Amino acid sequence: MLFNSFSFFIFFIVVSASYFLLPHRYRWIMLLLASCIFYMFFVPAYILILFFTIIIDFIAANLIDNSVGKKRKNWLTLSICANVGVLAFFKYYNFLNDSLTSALGWLQTPNPIPHLDIILPIGLSFHTFQAMSYTIEVYKGAQKPEKHFGIFALYVMFYPQLVAGPIERPQNLLHQFHEKHYFNYHRVVEGLKLMCWGLFKKAVVADRLAPLVDAVYANPENGTGLAAFMATAFFAFQVYCDFSGYSDIAIGSARVMGFTLMKNFNIPFFSTNLSELWKRWHISLTSWFKDYVYVPLGGNRVPKWRWYVNLIITFSLSGLWHGANWTYIIWGSMQGIFLAIGAATQNSRNKFNSLFGNFQGSFLWNVWQQLVVFALFCSGLVFFRSQSLDNAFMLIQNGLQFSQTDFSFSVFKNNPYEFKLGIAVIIILLVMEKLMGGRYIYEWSKNFSRLFNWIFFLLLTLTILHFGVFNSNSFVYFQF
Amino acid sequence: MKRFVITAFIFLSLILAACLFLHYYIIPKLGFTPYYWGDKLITEKRNAAVASSGFNTLFFGSSMVYRQINPAAFDSVVNKNSNLDIKSFNFGVNWLASSELIYLTDNILNDIPEKPRYVFLELQRIKMVNYKNYLTTRIIYWYTPELYKFTVDAILHSRMPFYSKAGQFISHTVNFIGNQINLGYFTEALRFLAETHTAGLYRTPEEVGNGFLSLEAENKKLLESGVNPERLNRFLKDTATVYARKQASITAFSYFEKHPEDLSVYNTAYAAKLNSMIEKYKVNNIHLIIFLPPRLDRLQYQELLPVLNALPDDHRLNMADARLYPGFYLASHSFDVTHMNEKGAALYSRNLAEQFVNRMIKMN
Numbered sequence: 001m002l003f004n005s006f007s008f009f010i011f012f013i014v015v016s017a018s019y020f021l022l023p024h025r026y027r028w029i030m031l032l033l034a035s036c037i038f039y040m041f042f043v044p045a046y047i048l049i050l051f052f053t054i055i056i057d058f059i060a061a062n063l064i065d066n067s068v069g070k071k072r073k074n075w076l077t078l079s080i081c082a083n084v085g086v087l088a089f090f091k092y093y094n095f096l097n098d099s100l101t102s103a104l105g106w107l108q109t110p111n112p113i114p115h116l117d118i119i120l121p122i123g124l125s126f127h128t129f130q131a132m133s134y135t136i137e138v139y140k141g142a143q144k145p146e147k148h149f150g151i152f153a154l155y156v157m158f159y160p161q162l163v164a165g166p167i168e169r170p171q172n173l174l175h176q177f178h179e180k181h182y183f184n185y186h187r188v189v190e191g192l193k194l195m196c197w198g199l200f201k202k203a204v205v206a207d208r209l210a211p212l213v214d215a216v217y218a219n220p221e222n223g224t225g226l227a228a229f230m231a232t233a234f235f236a237f238q239v240y241c242d243f244s245g246y247s248d249i250a251i252g253s254a255r256v257m258g259f260t261l262m263k264n265f266n267i268p269f270f271s272t273n274l275s276e277l278w279k280r281w282h283i284s285l286t287s288w289f290k291d292y293v294y295v296p297l298g299g300n301r302v303p304k305w306r307w308y309v310n311l312i313i314t315f316s317l318s319g320l321w322h323g324a325n326w327t328y329i330i331w332g333s334m335q336g337i338f339l340a341i342g343a344a345t346q347n348s349r350n351k352f353n354s355l356f357g358n359f360q361g362s363f364l365w366n367v368w369q370q371l372v373v374f375a376l377f378c379s380g381l382v383f384f385r386s387q388s389l390d391n392a393f394m395l396i397q398n399g400l401q402f403s404q405t406d407f408s409f410s411v412f413k414n415n416p417y418e419f420k421l422g423i424a425v426i427i428i429l430l431v432m433e434k435l436m437g438g439r440y441i442y443e444w445s446k447n448f449s450r451l452f453n454w455i456f457f458l459l460l461t462l463t464i465l466h467f468g469v470f471n472s473n474s475f476v477y478f479q480f
Numbered sequence: 481m482k483r484f485v486i487t488a489f490i491f492l493s494l495i496l497a498a499c500l501f502l503h504y505y506i507i508p509k510l511g512f513t514p515y516y517w518g519d520k521l522i523t524e525k526r527n528a529a530v531a532s533s534g535f536n537t538l539f540f541g542s543s544m545v546y547r548q549i550n551p552a553a554f555d556s557v558v559n560k561n562s563n564l565d566i567k568s569f570n571f572g573v574n575w576l577a578s579s580e581l582i583y584l585t586d587n588i589l590n591d592i593p594e595k596p597r598y599v600f601l602e603l604q605r606i607k608m609v610n611y612k613n614y615l616t617t618r619i620i621y622w623y624t625p626e627l628y629k630f631t632v633d634a635i636l637h638s639r640m641p642f643y644s645k646a647g648q649f650i651s652h653t654v655n656f657i658g659n660q661i662n663l664g665y666f667t668e669a670l671r672f673l674a675e676t677h678t679a680g681l682y683r684t685p686e687e688v689g690n691g692f693l694s695l696e697a698e699n700k701k702l703l704e705s706g707v708n709p710e711r712l713n714r715f716l717k718d719t720a721t722v723y724a725r726k727q728a729s730i731t732a733f734s735y736f737e738k739h740p741e742d743l744s745v746y747n748t749a750y751a752a753k754l755n756s757m758i759e760k761y762k763v764n765n766i767h768l769i770i771f772l773p774p775r776l777d778r779l780q781y782q783e784l785l786p787v788l789n790a791l792p793d794d795h796r797l798n799m800a801d802a803r804l805y806p807g808f809y810l811a812s813h814s815f816d817v818t819h820m821n822e823k824g825a826a827l828y829s830r831n832l833a834e835q836f837v838n839r840m841i842k843m844n
Contacts, residue, residue: 006614006615006654007611020481183481183484185481185483185484185487188484189484189487203664208667416674417670417671417673417674418670418671418674421670454491457491458491458494458495458498461495462495462498462499465495465499465661465662465663465664466502466662466664466665466666466667467664467666467667468663468664468667469664469667470615470616470663470664470667471616471664
């Protein structure tokens with residue numbers, strides 16, 4: 001079920017109303033059933049896979065808690081193997097097998113392992129990581145194991161964040177299912193305001209930019225010069241609005257029922273260095289990798305060369321998490337390399353920047369730095385968005401060949417209005433985000449009068465209705 | 481909770497009022513979208529019908545018209561056997577369902593400067609909107625309050641079971657609301673404007689010709705462009721499905737012959753609408769002929785045969801009886817279960833022309 005669909009509109013009203021109408025002791029049952037229905041809208045049979053990992057993790061966590069010494073580690077290993085095994089089979093089997101076929105092809109040897117027609121269960125990477133964080137936290141002693149199977153199943157399956165996060169931690173979410181939430185007018189309105197803003201980002205910005213991006217990325221041979229740069233910049237905003245829009249709707253719909261989910265995006269395009277951007281982009285995933293990969297590898301408390309390697313390993317794995325394709329691995333590795341170079345050159349850059357004296361920290365200085373960070377981020381997105389490495393390299397090659405005709409944006413000419421509207425909505429988005437300054441829209445709107453709030457949200461809703469794209473475009477991050 | 485309900489009600493009322501104001505006052509003044517903007521093929525065919533003078537007969541319907549009525553074959557039979565001097569145009573469009581069909585027929589006939597003498601309208605059952613197509617431009621562009629009212633009336637007066645009626649009512653209501661609140665209007669309108677201003681994207685009236693394009697011809701194009709012709713292959717694997725359609729026709733017609741009293745129980749709302757169209761067009765000297773196409777399923781016969789029977793004799797043709805037209809149900813005349821191939825289309829067009837000539841002779 002897509003958040004921008006009619007069915008979700010009805011589903012959300014029914015579930016939210018039922019939640020407050022039911023006595024507290026029955027709410028978890030209703031929420032679990034609703035989450036099952038939500039998930040089964042995609043491929044119903046795959047709910048069995050979800051329950052397989054839920055059962056394994058529920059049992060493993062309780063066994064970890066009841067064991068001592070090496071046994072604890074064994075149960076944790078079993079749980080992680082089960083989770084990673086499911087992920088590896090559904091997401092990476094064909095990728096690894098195809099890579100093997102290519103490698104054997106070089107040696108002119110056929111690959112005896114067959115290619116399987118597997119459909120990736122929707123949101124598998126998200127709920128698998130959320131389930132894994134639970135057993136790891138129980139192993140670390142930071143979380144008591146959940147004794148109620150239904151509540152634990154709901155922790156993994158809670159519909160707002162089931163298929164695309166935020167990837168929650170048990171310390172933040174699990175206890176909320178035991179708490180009784182009363183209907184609170186202000187909180188409900190806040191949740192709805194956030195959903196409204198999320199829908200604006202998805203339906204008005206992301207889905208408007210999608211065909212402009214596709215015009216170049218579907219035919220990379222057409223994407224010469226400026227068109228390639230524009231399409232990549234558009235994609236940065238598309239993927240941001242798509243995913244942060246989804247997160248806002250998820251956080252908002254949970255907030256309506258009284259649940260607080262973690263923040264997933266914090267105006268990343270206003271970051272003045274790449275490290276800051278990655279602390280503001282897909283926060284629930286980057287913090288997951290930080291806590292469970294980067295820190296266990298030693299983080300930055302190791303020799304410098306090792307620190308750089310840790311950064312590259314962490315981001316390469318993050319790339320692999322996004323998809324079973326070399327394009328994602330290169331994208332992740334590039335971000336890791338950029339961060340490693342950034343860390344290695346920090347002192348010399350500081351010395352160089354000091355030459356600019358008071359200009360540092362000025363508005364123009366910040367804008368310049370934001371543009372540099374955005375360009376670095378976009379350079380990786382060429383790989384992230386391309387269907388294959390060949391396409392990515394073709395687009396890079398073509399993109400570097402400027403000609404005068406590029407400035408006519410001929411590749412976007414099939415829909416010149418959309419091109420202009422696309423730029424207009426990006427400007428609106430950036431102005432709004434700058435004004436909000438990293439706060440949620442409901443926090444920002446508290447500074448204004450009630451009349452302003454009414455007018456603003458009426459206009460926002462009318463804009464979504466009239467300028468939104470409503471042909472049920474799936475969210476980009478669902479594929480991960 | 482009470483405060484929230486009141487606030488939500490006021491908010492939604494204001495949104496609805498603003499949408500309706502835009503829908504009925506602002507958007508018509510902007511003039512971005514003409515009545516035929518819902519589909520590329522509709523736009524092409526409308527342009528062709530308006531630009532090419534001399535068409536005095538129009539066929540309106542779904543793909544069962546578009547793919548099966550060949551104006552060239554029809555005209556040659558009519559003109560050979562009568563002095564009607566017919567030049568016809570096929571205005572069949574894929575998935576054109578009953579209410580949309582009425583909407584387009586009305587608007588096209590208003591729009592065309594030279595009014596045709598004869599208009600053929602395919603008789604169809606009110607269809608449920610497929611959930612996958614909910615709120616898309618093609619589905620919502622044609623709703624008017626009058627057509628929505630007719631659609632709901634026709635659903636309520638149909639022979640369908642209650643759950644089907646409920647499903648249909650919901651599907652049409654949701655999409656009607658989508659139309660009234662202008663859902664995604666400016667996005668789609670700008671797309672339409674951009675497309676119509678892009679050279680080469682729409683076929684010219686000359687390229688559209690008489691509007692007919694057989695599925696075989698389209699399939700040939702698909703093959704040339706490397707598309708897998710799954711539809712034909714799927715049908716060729718099991719041609720018995722056409723036989724099932726033939727049996728459905730025989731069973732339905734035999735049943736109503738044995739139980740003629742059941743014909744008197746018909747969808748009064750639907751029949752009233754069609755009769756009113758017949759009368760309305762008469763004023764402009766347009767003779768409306770409503771015809772029942774072949775290869776329908778059991779439920780369609782149950783619903784449509786009584787409706788057809790409720791129309792005046794001079795304004796109805798029945799092409800669905802497999803006992804009279806066994807050739808329509810031959811696998812060798814088929815492209816898929818519901819559509820005939822080029823050979824079948826030629827036969828169908830000739831038979832339709834013969835029935836039409838006979839009816840005209842009888843009338844005079």
